[in-house]
Amino acid sequence: RKEVEQDPGPFNVPEGATVAFNCTYSNSASQSFFWYRQDCRKEPKLLMSVYSSGNEDGRFTAQLNRASQYISLLIRDSKLSDSATYLCVVNPDERAGGTSYGKLTFGQGTILTVHP
Amino acid sequence: NAGVTQTPKFQVLKTGQSMTLQCAQDMNHNSMYWYRQDPGMGLRLIYYSASEGTTDKGEVPNGYNVSRLNKREFSLRLESAAPSQTSVYFCASSSNRNTEAFFGQGTRLTVV
Numbered sequence: 071r072k073e074v075e076q077d078p079g080p081f082n083v084p085e086g087a088t089v090a091f092n093c094t095y096s097n098s099a100s101q102s103f104f105w106y107r108q109d110c111r112k113e114p115k116l117l118m119s120v121y122s123s124g125n126e127d128g129r130f131t132a133q134l135n136r137a138s139q140y141i142s143l144l145i146r147d148s149k150l151s152d153s154a155t156y157l158c159v160v161n162p163d164e165r166a167g168g169t170s171y172g173k174l175t176f177g178q179g180t181i182l183t184v185h186p
Numbered sequence: 187n188a189g190v191t192q193t194p195k196f197q198v199l200k201t202g203q204s205m206t207l208q209c210a211q212d213m214n215h216n217s218m219y220w221y222r223q224d225p226g227m228g229l230r231l232i233y234y235s236a237s238e239g240t241t242d243k244g245e246v247p248n249g250y251n252v253s254r255l256n257k258r259e260f261s262l263r264l265e266s267a268a269p270s271q272t273s274v275y276f277c278a279s280s281s282n283r284n285t286e287a288f289f290g291q292g293t294r295l296t297v298v
Contacts, residue, residue, distance in 0.1 A: 102285045113276055113289035161285050174287055178228030
């Protein structure tokens with residue numbers, strides 16, 4: 071089983087739609103979770119961190135379910151500019167005492183295309 | 187703000203040639219990484235360095251070596267390039283307390 075798994079899609083949605091991505095992780099000791107965005111032929115960039123209580127940033131909402139070991143990303147009112155690959159990222163190497171080596175593990179990414 | 191700088195941006199090698207990919211960050215981060223990205227495979231960790239003077243293997247280390255020259259610089263070396271190493275290579279860095287990673291712009295390597 072891969073450490074981090076995502077549905078690769080692609081997801082094709084019209085402008086204004088709501089779309090949700092899920093991601094599962096295998097290491098129950100994982101502590102840090104993120105969503106990154108990658109545009110075509112560009113480097114990944116942080117979209118948002120995912121906190122235990124869930125968090126929202128404008129049209130984007132991230133949720134964490136530790137019991138089921140998955141995280142989700144919800145995008146409301148999709149824009150053409152949201153078209154990208156969304157990468158689920160987990161830090162599986164949280165050391166005792168809170169010191170993390172930050173060995174980030176990436177899912178394969180979910181491709182989103184928003185069309186007019 | 188330079189962030190993470192990788193060189194070169196593009197490279198074509200012949201099978202068996204060697205080369206070194208350079209990476210430098212100016213954010214005083216402790217951790218640095220090398221990933222490769224292939225279609226349908228996502229980003230896979232080649233090597234990482236938790237701090238200056240330490241390196242450790244990631245998921246796909248075979249055929250690569252790394253050097254953490256100092257806190258700023260982390261280089262990736264291909265001693266004898268193979269066509270299977272054709273990929274896009276990303277360097278990244280993060281601090282230990284805030285593990286969000288910042289990426290360089292990538293190196294597109296083709297081995298023929």
